[in-house]
Amino acid sequence: MPGAPRPGAAREGTAQTSAEQAAPAQTGSGQPGHVGRSEEDRSANLVHEILSSSWLLSLLALVVALAVGGVLIAAADEQVQEAAGYLFARPTDFIGAAWSAVSEAYVALFHGAVFDGQSATFTRSIRSVTETLTVSTPLILAGLGVALAFRASLFNIGAQGQIIMGATFAAWVGFTWHLPVGVHVVVAVLAGILGGALWGAIPGFLRARTGAHEVIVTIMLNYIAVYLISYLLITPAFQRPGSSNPVSPLLDDTALYPLLLGSGFRLHAGFLVAIAATAFVWWLLNRSTVGFRFRAVGLNPHAARTAGIKVEWAYVLVMIVAGGLAGLAGTAQVMGTEKYLTAGIAASFGFDAITVALLGRSRPIGVFFAGLLFGALRAGGVTMQARTGTPIDIVLVVQSVIVLLIAAPPLVRAIFRLPAPNSRPRSARPAAVKEAQA
Template sequence: MSASTAPATSDQVSAPPPTELSAEDPRRTLLGSTLQSVLAVVVALILGGLLIAVTDERVRQAAGYFFARPGDTLSAMWRAASSAYIAMFYGAVYNPNGNTLADRLYPLTETLTVATPLILAGLGVALAFRAGLFNIGAQGQILIGATLAAWVGFAWQLPVGLHLLAVVVAGAAGGAVWGGIVGLIKARTGAHEVILTIMLNYVALNLVAWLLTLPGFQREGSSNPISPPVADTAMFPKLLGDHFRLHWGFVVAVLATVAVAWLLNRSTVGFELRAVGANPRAARTAGISVTRGFVVVMLLAGLLAGLAGTAQIAGTEHSLTSGVAASFGFDAITVALLGRSRPWGTFFAGILYGAFRAGGVTMQSMTGTNIDIVLVVQSLIVLFVALPPLFKFATRRSQEAAA
């Protein structure tokens, strides 16, 4: 029987095959333009500056006689906001007060160090987004990846080079398995991935906390929940020398970005994943297995998040704790949103968020501005990224309901 007359199977549904998401689809939130992302960052920084200004003590004092001398209030607001952002720049990009070139460039290397797990985990979230899945489980995938990477790092004795390779493979495999569980359950039962990933985040957190109470994982002679340090042979070498914390994990993040970009734009698997994300019904009609796509994309997303956990263990933390993932898994969601689920967009969004994290500490120490303002700016960025397409979607639905 020819392909044109073959009957539809159980995994195929007769439907028109649109090639892209409609303008009203809320998933356009993940795939908008670069200009929208840039404007979201600019507006968020402006509003963050206003918030810094109104909470500054000198601004409040000048506001007491605003109608007599309004210029004093406006000048104080400008000084408060500009000094905070200048201090953030000094802590994240370039410190002109450094004694040597290495001291002046140290903030930039710190930004790239912090950005490394954000980029890797963000790529995992973005890849799932492109396949139509909301991977909220990067936090748990980072934890499981870090756990296996740490165990291989301190329990195995291997030669230089081979040991680090084993750590990277173990971390990637741990994250892949944790993400693959979600893909498999969704493919077999239809359970929603958001619920599954949120639950597995808590399972991973409590599993790590329990493991750190066992003799094989808890550091000998310590009552704190911390593992033994990984061996020197399992550590990423420093990229620019011992003066900097930046390690070869950042190179892994760059290579991962290139690989994900190739996967999505140049490979058959990537085409199938994008087709599943654009329209699952049309993908089934074209003969693409949607259920297999769910499993594959969650395996890959978990693998990337596991690499983020490996970067933490073999790059900066050196030991496993229950807080080794920090908030990287949740920040990765905002990084993927800001990057519009594009590999290179996610890469640069990760660097931006790394700059916020690295510069926020310097901002607080130099100007006294609360570091929580960084979280406010990050939240505003996500809000402004998501608001326009969601507003269009809500308007469209209300018009349909009225009709």
């Protein structure tokens, strides 16, 4: 029959293939072919590892979020809306208006977050980056607390309440105790750590002793902290004398974080505390026995218990440390930025810290840079709204999209056609699979 293989062709092809595989193919350099293939496989593995890394996914999630924000900025712009009315007649007008709206908004965001070249003096130009660092400080500290709990498979949703309690303890020490310079700020910081640690110990203890889920407990403790501080600020012990507003007295100057760049800037020594806390958490997780136990419990609590690790004690201890870090964030607010206690002292830093921890992949260095990014978005969003009229809610949308994409890595891989982490690069696949695909 025409086109039918002749008898024995399969055996001949098999023998020929075996002979080709047995004889070492020569490369251009005179070396056997398997050396070239191994180098090719190593290169392919490296590229595959880069393309499937979590850091690349975080970066691409940011790119997608900014693109979505750009679409919303263009949609909210009046000139873009007007040009859309005659889109098909003059599409270039629509494209130009959209590009102008998005570029001006993001340039204003950069000026408000990093460097404002339009300012008259150099001092005003660098004020933007100092504001970013100031806003980033509580985000980094609270994000470290959330990330540390994540590494032990605990969901610390209570950073908001822990920030409030840390700020409350630190403020009380700051305006009631009158201590010498240097001693007062240290005691106030320790009080803030204690307040956050006590508030974090409650869900840790309940999880260890009763099995109560820390998500429910921490959310409820957030509400308790919010209403507790609102009550305290109308009591004689916390309310400012002669004022009917729910605000505390000003903290003593000896209890405030020193300003790093003078009175013209708000950047204070709390940022240095955030750097030190980042180094401490890195050391705790990667160089200490306690951190190893935290990571072991997070990976597999049953195996950790079999190995002799007290899982329940690890739950309590990790929440104490996480709460203490969030309490430090409270000290940054009350001892550095605000200088007195209010009911809104925590703003939304506790909830934003969850996003920071997710974007930073629960790694201390990642959390640090994620905190800087979100601080930049917060600081630059105000300038963006003031100069271009772009709603500041666009920044919240960008943050939300980042959370969505970080929580769904397959979605990012599908958008950019990236390989899955456990898949094998094409050049590293067996020769038989490549022949079958061909």
